[in-house]
Amino acid sequence: MTDTFNTRTTLQVKDKTYHISSLEPLKADHDVDRLPYSLKVLLENLLRNEDGNNITQEHVNALLDWDARAEPTQEIAFTPARVVLQDFTGVPAVVDLAAMRDAMKALGKDPNRINPLAPVDLVIDHSVMVDHFGKADSLDLNIKLEYHRNKERYQFLRWGQKAFENFRVVPPGTGIVHQVNLEYLAETVFVREDDGEYHAYPDTLVGTDSHTTMINGLGVLGWGVGGIEAEAAMLGQPISMLIPQVVGFKLNSKLPEGATATDLVLTVTQMLRKQGVVGKFVEFFGDGLDHLPLADRATIANMAPEYGATCGIFPVDQETLNYLRLSGRTDEQVALVEAYARAQGLWRDTGARQADYSEVLELDLGSVVPSLAGPKRPQDRIPLDQARGNFMDTLDEFLREHHSCPEGDEEERFADEGGHAAPGVDDSHEKGAVEYEMDGEKHLLKHGAVVIAAITSCTNTSNPAVLLAAGLVAKKAQEKGLMPKPWVKTSLAPGSQVVPAYLEKAGLLKPLEALGFSVVGFGCTTCIGNAGPLPEPIGNAIKDGDLMVASVLSGNRNFEGRIHADVRTNYLASPPLVVAYALAGSMAVDLYKHPLGTGKDGQPVYLKDVWPSQAEINELMQANISSAMYQEKYADVFKGDANWQKIGVTESELYDWAESTYVKNPPYFEGMSMEPEAPGDVTDARCLVMVGDSITTDHISPAGGIHPESPAGQYLQSHGIEPKEFNSYGSRRGNHEVMMRGTFANVRLRNRMAPGTEGGWTTHVPSDEQMSVYDAAMRYQEENVPLVVLAGKEYGTGSSRDWAAKGTRLLGIRAVIAQSFERIHRSNLVGFGVLPLQFKEGESAESLGLTGHESFDIGGLDGEPGEVTVTARSDDGKETRFQARVRIDTPKEWEYYRHGGILHYVLRQLAAA
Known part of the structure; x- marks a missing residue:
């Protein structure tokens, strides 16, 4: 290093x-203190890793x-100190490493x-x-099911833990990755020992x-990337990025009585998204x-993806040290964090100078x-006193669309069982309520019922604070x-064992x-779609x-179809409000005006x-919270319970790809040579x-x-897997055959290529046959027809998911043409060889008159063009040409x-070394 x-x-x-x-020598010629905290961290990263090649004097x-x-125009290379994986995205990352071997x-x-x-x-x-x-043995029963369903995946991960150096696994039942990271893994100041130094x-x-941004609350710079990018970082590749703009968010005063951190983060999310x-x-x-x-701070940092930022970081100050002590970090580590932060100008004091920001809120x-x-x-925040009205508007729209209900009739449909003014759906079957029987008792399920x-x-x-509340x-x-x-399915899924x-x-x-x-478990559950089944009588009544019906959860995601396929409306709320809505049982209740129930x-x-x-x-x-509590719960964090210990482990440098529907050797590197082929133009492509x-x-x-009738369900059944053993898509991310069949198969997806449908349907254009997206893609592949996707604004928002890019590529999609892209997904598409193209400002598929039934040519990909010409030809011979960025x-x-x-690039680089 230079x-x-x-x-x-x-x-x-x-x-x-x-x-x-040290940043101190730079101050002789530069006003380093004007830089935001996060850019000082990046600056140190460049100085420490300067090598004259990936990182040069010009970058600094x-x-x-x-x-x-x-x-932003200047590219730099960021070298993270470490990589963190969770098992849904981590398993395919380890699968890819095994395949690369x-x-x-x-x-x-x-x-x-x-x-x-x-x-x-x-x-x-x-x-x-x-x-x-809802029962005392729920945790034990769910753990047994988890190990039963995931034995093959866990065997594979235990192999990886033995086979790969520099790779640790935190076993099931410990906690959620981000909370474990916050409470145990993160160091704030990282220490590496080389030859005794x-x-x-x-x-x-x-x-x-x-x-991953949750750790920004502890002053640690980090963010979520696709599994593809993470694998490159694991293999020593710096992450290419543009020096970003930095938005300053100034906080004044303090939270009032009755407001929680959840209320704060929903407010911040709404402001920043706007x-x-x-x-x-x-x-x-x-x-x-x-x-x-x-x-x-960690609560706010956690939801950076929801407000759209790469990160949402807080500086190091006295509160950082307080938390490090509370969570069981050593006195030596806490002293290092303070000394290092002060020496590098990374420490915050009250009344500190404001950095130079791109914008300030x-x-x-x-x-x-x-x-x-x-x-x-x-980002769609609703003040609690407006929640009922918001829900009623949503319901009114739903009923007009699905039940041809005249506008303005909604108030007549609502009456509470106890006679209170309009907080629930009328008991009449003709007006929407459905009677069901469970545990020997009959109940009425109504529009607005909180079922989760x-x-x-x-x-x-x-x-x-919010959990004690x-x-x-x-x-x-x-x-x-x-x-x-x-009718309410209640659950508590703590992020670590410290919580209970x-x-x-x-x-x-109690x-x-x-x-x-x-x-019910220590891990991500309802928020990622692992809500589990609703009781059958309730599911049937819906x-x-x-x-x-509705779910209320203290999570960060509530996108359509995510929480449960039968639940159309989903609301994020603080943990105490989750309890309150469980008691009320309906989104049609105004919690300020209507009672939660009768005492x-x-x-x-x-x-x-x-x-x-707040005083309570x-x-x-x-x-009730002490440092000793954290130290005790994290003392043997990598050991795992008896279930984990008795999983058999095969020790070998290459993985034995036994027949498995969970882990399968992917086809990415088949026939790969040391020299890459030019990508080439796209001709006669069809819209999938x-x-x-x-x-x-x-x-x-x-x-x-996984639905039994879906392509993925059919595949699993053809391999002798009964529907009750399907598990989830997330658990099968290590099997590309399952995952490519589930790409673009969300139950709420509305593909304009199959009008009038919802879910993973499309039209095979030449034959005009409607079929599953997967089946159409396979037919196109047989016909040697490349594919494209046409999309609007903010394509790919949401979690950083490698399979959104991998599945796209495996279906034969060569390019995605959208009005705008979310950062991570755009990067992931490139990282898996899919071309992201952006309509010019003011243009869209609609404005250009595209129907998706055209054939598409994309030319001019030689070199590194900033724009390309796309030609869309209708069956009647009409041509529409437009420029795409x-x-x-x-x-x-x-x-x-x-x-x-990116995997092919890294593999060739390592092979040539």
């Missing part, structure tokens, strides 16, 4: 000496001379060249499902989950941070009010004799369990009445009667999928349950594209 700027020096902390790349100068308001051997090279060069942690947290709930530098990372921060860094500053606990924390977000997007109430997701289960609501409700309505420990110590776990919020004294009980004060919450936090705006990776990537944004991405993808 040191053009003379920044190598040492830092003494107590009795240990650390080698660092470009960052030093950063123009806050200029459009096979490919390396086929090229006549040493397979052991394929090995993580950066530290990698994989946390198994996405595989537990809420099959059992200690090197200290900012802890940075990339992760295969977009909510501002437009896609592809930008967001950095929080201001004296309001003096009153914002670390857990609240400001929020008075005192203005935050209780809120929800929904019914389909996390889940305290779930790292966003909020990492925050003791939920426990207090449960305790007060139990004391008054309230219970959730019988402090809830139990505070005397709040009240939660009494209300049905027993622990279908029989075509009812628009054991026969009197109505309102939200204000069970809502805790603070008292419980101080009395044509969609509008805001199509998410949840619409594209396989997720949730090539969204391959950096020279490094062009290299990946020419090689057919």
